[in-house]
Amino acid sequence: MRSGARLLQLLRPYSFLFTAAILATVLASVLDGFTIALLIPFLRTLFGQQALGPAGGSAVQAVLARLTGALITAGAPQAALRNVVVILLVALVLKNAAEYAAAYWNVVIQESVVRDLRLRLFRHLQLLPLGYFQRTKVGQSIARLIYDTDAVKMAVSAALASLLQNSVMIVVYLAILVGLSLRLTLVALLFAPVLLFVIRPLISRLRRRSSELVTERGELTSHVSEMMSSVKLVRAYVAEAFELSRFKALADRYRKRVLRAQRFSSLTSPVTEVFGGMMIVGILWYGTLLALGDRPAMRPEELITFLVVALRLMSPVKSVSNYPAVMAGALASAGRVYEVLDLTPDEGDRPGETTAQFHERIEYRRVSFAYADEAEVLRDVELEVRRGQVVAVVGPSGAGKTTLVDLLPRFYEPTAGALFMDGVPITRYTRRSLRALMGIVSQETILLNDTVFANIAYGRTDFTLDQVRAAAAAANAEDFIARLPEAYQTVLGERGTRLSGGQRQRIAIARAVLRDPPILILDEATSQLDTESERLVQDAIDRLMRHRTVFVIAHRLATVQHADRIVVLHEGRIVECGSHADLLAADGLYRRLYNLQFRT
Known part of the structure; x- marks a missing residue:
């Protein structure tokens, strides 16, 4: 389904409000036409004639006579003129009230549609496979979620204001013009097909340029996001000038795209204006012939009213002619949003999945895994872990250690074989219930720009301060948290930049302690800490590991010597498995890795 049709579906929940906005626009347009038509009795009365003239006048006069009756035809001219002015003022007040209601309801619809689309996109992004985020720049996702969805508002606005509402105004004005003079209206409409013929190629080019523009905007956002997250690296390597030149190149490219698109977008309004001017000249020429001939087909006041209506018609016609230009950019952005929404999610519960439970063992049965279009990372892995065991996974870099444990919470699915609990x-368990059984502490601690309390209780709102404090104490974090300016209400800054590496790691451990999971995954949890921080973190980890099933990934073999079992991975295969003493005695890969780390 095309983006435009899919955008219209977003209006469905607001169909009542949408209908009300259209009706308010119709009312405003009719009242606007009515106020303009009142020029006829106003001018006739002003120049000493009967307000609505004798029978046989235009259809507009007949409608006015039916609506206003004796209010503007009976009595002295001054009274008729006063009544015309009063009716005009009342109509103007009602017209502007209807316009206000339509404008406000339009904004409500636009903002509601954009909010709904953002929520839908955000929810869908959370369900996409991790591989999507590994191959997609963060800035591109941000651009889609913020800028592209905001551009959709322009499409909704164009659909409401430029197309439907202005179309209603055009219909009302055309009805008045036809009521005043059918022949003069046909002369005015002769310019419409020529205008469409001229504008069509402009719109075609604009669509292509708009698509290029939104893609370039995503690249610009990606670069800014990357640079802001790498500011320490930039300064460490004195690369400010280099980054500025990269950003300038992207900004220049974006500017060129904008100018190319604007070159065609800006043409629609003046082209419409020129043809509108030609239409007015045609009306003046032919209208004069009709009004001043030997047998006049129009009265002068009707010609003046016709001109006023024709001039008022120009504004909605210009808006409608700009509609394709506005929609070109909006639909290009909408296309990028639906490009993501059309991706198949791999998260979320599926029919038949149940709540996970863990009592006895975890098994890897002939498990293999490969990232998309890459060589296998794991090959035919067989492993059984009993409840309460501590299993260490070691091996050279790139052996597949992290991938092995990432399969357990179903961050990825095996390409062959299966995991059993x-x-x-x-795969028969819901991901939510499966992950609720696990606490994960990784080398890269992720903290949010929020309070200490919110970071420890992340994802839950039912934990009390006492529970959070107990978890922090178990993680050796209570002392340094107490020294923070506002203790547990201290905001940590983006990514926890106000804390040291060891402090961040202890917050992450407290987060895991608070959930009291039966399964614990420690992925290089102490690899980048100084000696004192490592001692505090390791002490917290030792307490956390008690009475739990633990997977420990480590390069430092000193941290895994007391594991119940050590699994040695090499090129995606398990090449050794046993206790520390058994593996040293076997004189295999583990012994070589051990000797490399501890030789003197």
């Missing part, structure tokens, strides 16, 4: 394939 108590003999049940984990």
